[in-house]
Amino acid sequence: xxxxxxxxxxxxxxxxxxxxxxxILKKFAWKPIxxxxxxxxxxxxxALRSADRAKEEMAELKADNEKILQEARKEREAMFVxxxxxxxxxxxxxxxxxxxxxxxxxxxxxxxxxGEKTAALSEIKTLVAxxxxxxxxxxxxxQFADDQKQxxxxxKLMDEVKLN
Numbered sequence: 001x002x003x004x005x006x007x008x009x010x011x012x013x014x015x016x017x018x019x020x021x022x023x024i025l026k027k028f029a030w031k032p033i034x035x036x037x038x039x040x041x042x043x044x045x046x047a048l049r050s051a052d053r054a055k056e057e058m059a060e061l062k063a064d065n066e067k068i069l070q071e072a073r074k075e076r077e078a079m080f081v082x083x084x085x086x087x088x089x090x091x092x093x094x095x096x097x098x099x100x101x102x103x104x105x106x107x108x109x110x111x112x113x114x115g116e117k118t119a120a121l122s123e124i125k126t127l128v129a130x131x132x133x134x135x136x137x138x139x140x141x142x143q144f145a146d147d148q149k150q151x152x153x154x155x156k157l158m159d160e161v162k163l164n
Contacts, residue, residue, distance in 0.1 A: 006014065143149070
């Protein structure tokens with residue numbers, strides 16, 4: 001049981017060795033170890049603060065990205081609405097133009113039909129007039145085949161002309 005309960009001499013030498021080691025450690029190693037620990041503690045706290053700042057910046061960046069995305073969506077919607085309005089406007093303009101062109105074509109066709117109708121009526125009138133003259137000529141020739149009848153009718157016409 002010598003190890004569990006040391007003798008007084010061993011105890012003194014152990015104490016003395018411990019005190020010397022403690023003195024040497026305190027003199028040469030304790031301060032650098034404490035400084036290194038303090039430096040490490042400072043660097044860890046700085047790293048934690050940096051991590052917190054980075055986390056906050058990431059949250060701000062995320063919020064900014066969300067805002068930018070929302071603005072981009074709004075702009076896209078506005079562009080879609082504008083494009084839709086423009087396409088509707090273009091379609092309506094094309095329809096109006098087509099209606100105007102159709103109206104012009106219809107008006108031109110009406111004028112052409114009216115002109116052709118007038119020409120046809122004029123042609124029919126001249127044809128009827130020439131037919132009437134031919135028929136009247138044939139009737140009068142047959143009726144005035146006799147010279148005496150012609151002379152009597154001529155005198156009668158002359159008398160009427162003088163009266164008027």
